[in-house]
Amino acid sequence: MKRNLFILLTILICSVTACRSGQKKSEKMENKKGTLLKIETSMGDITVKLYDETPKHRDNFIKLAEAGTYEGTLFHRVIKEFMIQAGDPDSKNAPKGKMLGSGDVGYTLPAEFVYPKYFHKKGALCAARQGDDVNPKKESSGCQFYIVTGKVYNDSTLLGMEQQMNEGKLTSAFNALAQKYMKEIYKMRKANDQDGLYDLQEKLYAQAEAEAAKQPDFHFTPEQMKAYTTVGGTPHLDNQYTVFGEVVDGMDVVDKIQRVKTDRSDRPEEDVKIIKVVVVE
Template sequence: MTTRLSIKTTEGDIIIRLYDETPGHRDNFLRLAKEGYFNGTLFHRVIEDFMIQGGDPDSKNAPKGKMLGTGGPDYTLPAEFVYPRYFHKRGALSAARTGDDVNPDRESSGSQFYIVWGKTYKPAELKQMERQMELQQEQEIFNQLAKQHHEQIMDLRRNRNRAGLQELQDNLIEETKKLCRQNGKPAFTSEQTEAYTTLGGTPFLDNQYTVFGEVEEGLDVVERIQHCPTDRNDRPIEDIKIENITLL
């Protein structure tokens, strides 16, 4: 069953579809919408050629200039990455979250979301991103292996065993290379490449934030919102309000 909702804003209506493959995010968003949780909230963070963000309950009736973006229910949602099937193309609906330093499992905010605008990319730019993704994969695997050998590393350091540390590091590097070969090099699919070079989006967010839906109608409204003037905290100068979100 397709779940479609209308986000009624002061700039016009945006029709979204929620993905069944991300049931935790779908059901949570639908429940909050039915409860009227989003009614009167603002698109409190807007960055041109990037995205528009809403869902902060603290934005209701917030005075001009107030910094927003930390509000939400007292829970987070486990990440539901369905990648590369769902990615950050223009119009993607994704869950906001705190950074990896305090949120290594990349759990989503209980209510805050963003709609992607982004920009179009040249094929050469995507190739460069693939190389960066490859380096990131190598670093993440190496860090995981090092974490597994934490006690051994600490013992070698306490004993000032430089030769042992070097040998362990060499072994971890070889194991990292082996696992990377098994995983294969990260690469954009043909669908992603087509979308990012023609429609646009934010490929650098892929597999980092949960994409749980997309805009079906009203991209012109998203475009107007992402063009609006903002203050130094990326809050629109003139409030852009979500009047309600209703099930279609």
Template sequence: MKRISILACALGLAWSQLCAQTSTTEVLFETTKGNIRIALYDETPQHRDNFLKLTKMGTYDSLLFHRVIKDFMIQTGDIFSKHAKPGQLLGTGDYDYTQEAEFRLPKIFHRRGVVAAAREGDAKNPERRSGASQIYIVWGKTYDDRRLDYTQHKLDSITGGQVKLTPEMREVYKTIGGSPHLDGQYTVFGEIVEGLDVVEAIQKEATDKNDRPLEDIRILKATVTKDLPAPPTAKPAASRKASVRSKASRRR
């Protein structure tokens, strides 16, 4: 996979926007910088289920945050990073499948603290399908109206006018921050519910010319701490027949 080219709110509008998502599942990253807890959105079930599957497989255990850009994001999930040598170029390690995009604008967008899936660029990936394992956590920056207007102009050009920053989204970007230029192009599928201070610390780390931290920052262990409920177990055929016969006997 190619590298992506890419708190609490006191205001009523921003608060309603932030609380719009629903989550029944959570994953905990225990990292060398502290714990990060991620709630996964039920509105993006394909990405949610894939992330849970990979976590249970142990995919993220011992992986590095291999790409860190101050005031933008931190990225992990390169499966080649587990045993990477110092200074090794990373960013291409992933499984050999992709996921259909699950854009949920204007409800879910690139505000500070969300988790999204990395992917190959539009030239090779016009459907903007997500990669399998590489993810990034948004830090971003706050925007004023002038910069948001400019971002909207760029989004109109890139997406053919299909992505619009609503007044509620603009308010969040002005007060909380994020990366609005990624909206409608990368799938956001979760958010940080614990450890945003850890994300802030990581995005400030010194990096080399390829945006890899000079000091390795590693996910020691990734654990599903809140899972989907198991599907109900069907009754054995014999039990169902016995139940039918019992009801029939009562009717007679």
């Protein structure tokens, strides 16, 4: 059976997006396993532990905290049963209705995936980033972060996710290969060379099948299954965004924040502000 020619044409217009002083003290904290920081907010305190296995994100978060970068910033994007996001420098004193989420500190961080050890369970502290279409290396924002709230899943739903992820291997491999032939594809489209497009599609599809066959089937670990069926989380974000810490105290505050009323842009109608972030001695 011939595959639809429009598979190639679709990738041309579709893209995947997601979610965009104290030096001696910092050096001292690097040697402490599981660095603790307290995020003081207008709704209460949240204590997080930063993982040593993600040193670039750990050190950067400490640096920004000690520099006061987060003071006065808002939880500018809040989605119940998903996550609460903060860290946009442009959110300081932002007037009501202002679109937020594009602010940064002028740099990104390379992804530090420690997967499947660290995943998107409820309470996970993760780095926000721009979508794959402009950020194929999945580099993290230099300052914006989110805390997972998520929801609880049952076993059958997770098994269904496993199946979808395994079936998606072929599509991902095909799209990655097709991206390398964009100029040729555009040229054939302009010339209305449908035979050429079809032949290229068949060639890339065969290569994608071979690539997908090399990849092992995806399965959630027992730890993931337990967490996602008890405390909950956001499993579809696993291995896509860097998880660099977790909440160890104040999850009740996180839950209060996720329940606030928000506008159409998911910004809380009443500001939820970060007062300061401090290293816990």
